[in-house]
Amino acid sequence: MKQIPEAQVRPSALQQAPPTISEEPSLVAIQSKYLLKDTTQTKVYLYVDAFKGKNPISITDFIKTYNVNYVIYSDYGTxxxxGYGNVKLDSSNVGKAGDKIVVAYDIKSPNRDYGVLLSEISQVGTLKKVLNDLTIHFKKMTVSQTYGVHTAASPQPLQRHYINADEAFTLKKASEGSDQLHxxxxxxxxxxxxxxxxVAPKSTGSRALEADSTFTINTSETLHFSKEGLYNIFADTTQSEGLGILVVNERFPKVTRPQLLLGPLLYMSTNNEINEIKKAEDYKKALDKYWLTLMNGNAPLAQQSIRSFYSRVEEANQLFTTYKEGWKTDKGMIYIVLGPPDKVQRSKDREVWTYDQRGNAQNVNFTFNRKNNQFVDDHYELVRYAEYQPIWYPVVEAWRNGSIR
Structure with a gap:
């Protein structure tokens, strides 16, 4: 059987390119999520980075310019x-979340446990189209599959797993009704x-993570979580998987506090360098000294390298935050050091990132396997190999000498 060709023609959120300078409309990236109304109906949300020239496209222009169609396949590789259909776009199902266009549409759920939804956004009068694939568990009526997190900034549910401390939000069902949640x-x-x-095996003797506190909330009411940390939400305390929400500082996904700037440097530093900064009384001065030392005292080059590095950290936080900050995840680590992959291929529980040229190698693949997790349903772990060493270290060295812009 032929593979569903999503990876070859769909620019994913990992392959973002700058918007075109012409006034032509362009689609840069699509992300997606779903909520189950029940076992027979599913609500799908497409979060689209679309531009007209250098500016985000308006809702009116998007509706006039694009068509949306979909097909539900039984699996990848078949x-x-x-099911299939087309979505008539109008102001009732096209909105905005920040600069992103959000397309919301309903599909009839097939009588299967699992399927792959392939959504196609095509430009009217041209052959230009962008595809997005989304795995859907049609019978898995857990909190994360039935409730969306809504903020005042958008009537649509958030696609991300985090909210900022004291940001007002509500939990809403895709269907009607409200509940008490734990x-x-x-x-x-x-x-x-x-x-x-x-490649050393992970320790299996660690004890289960214990909650610091528990409480109940009512859905459809305005909530504020002021303490930073991880909140896991259940409809039933006997369930093993919840809806994880990471509450982060008000600047996140940017990293600006000196104490927080240190963490991501782990990926390009020695243990001695990290420990020296940790011992310093003034984190900011120690960080400045770190970058200036790497760049042999070249302050403009140091500033440029700092901007480039922490721009990657911010993007990793935006794209990959799950139950922990995006920069801490396996995907975030690879993205920060190596940048966006040149190609992404997905299957049911796996992603393969391909880099055409990195370090001393061509066509480098990084495989991420989906793992069960009590907080989120999109936790992936990297398959590690000692053979990555001649690829990894030259790129790290390029960061350390200011060659990466």
């Missing part, structure tokens, strides 16, 4: 169709990703 709060500092060359 052409068995479980919240478990964890004030826990999760570890950043380990080296891609570290």
């Amino acid at each position: 052409r068995e169709r479980l 919240v478990f709060y964890y004030n826990h500092e999760f570890e950043p990703a380990g080296s891609p060359m570290n």
Whole structure:
């Protein structure tokens, strides 16, 4: 059977390119999520980075310029169709969340546990089209599959897993109705990703993470979580998987506090360098000294490298935050050091990122496998190999000498 060709023609959120300078409309990236109304109906949301010239496209122009169609396949790698249709775009199903266009539409759920939804956005009068694939568990009526997180800034549910401290939000069902939900709060500092060359088996003797506090909330009412940390929400305390919300500082996904700037440097620094900064009384001065030392005292080059590095950190936080900050995840680590992949291929529980040229190698693949997680349903872990060393270290060295802009 032929593969669904989503990876070859769809610019994913990992492959973002700058918007075109002409006044032509352009689609840069699509992200997606779904909420189950029940086991027979699913609500789909497409979050689209679309531009007209250098500016985000208006809702009116998007409706006039694009068509949306979809097909539901039984799995990746098969052409068995479980459903298909086209979406008539109008002001009732096209909105905005920040600069993103959000398209919301309903599909009839097939009588299957699982399927792959392929959404196509095509430009009227041209052959230009962009595809997005979304795996859907049609019978899995957990909180994360039935409730969306809504803020005052957008009537549509958030696509991301985090909210900022004291940001007002509500939890809403895709269907009507409200419930009392149980919240478990964890004030826990999760570890950043380990080296891609570290093939040592993980310790299995660690004890389960214990909640620092628990409380109940009512859905459809305005909520504020002021404490930073991880909140896991359940409809039923006997469930094993919840809706994880990471509450972060008001500047996130940007990283600006001196103490927080240190963390991501783990990926390009020695242990001695990290420890020296940790011992310093003034974090900011120590960080400035770190970058200036790497750049042999060249202040403009140091400033440029700092901007480039922390821009990657911000993007990793936007794209990959799950139960921990995006920069700490395996995907975030690879993205920060190597940048966006040149190609992404997905299957049911796996993503493969391909880099055409990195370090001393061509066609480098990084494989991420989806793992069960009590907080989120999109937790992926990197398959590590010692053979990444000649690829990884030259790129790290390029960061350390200011070659990466």
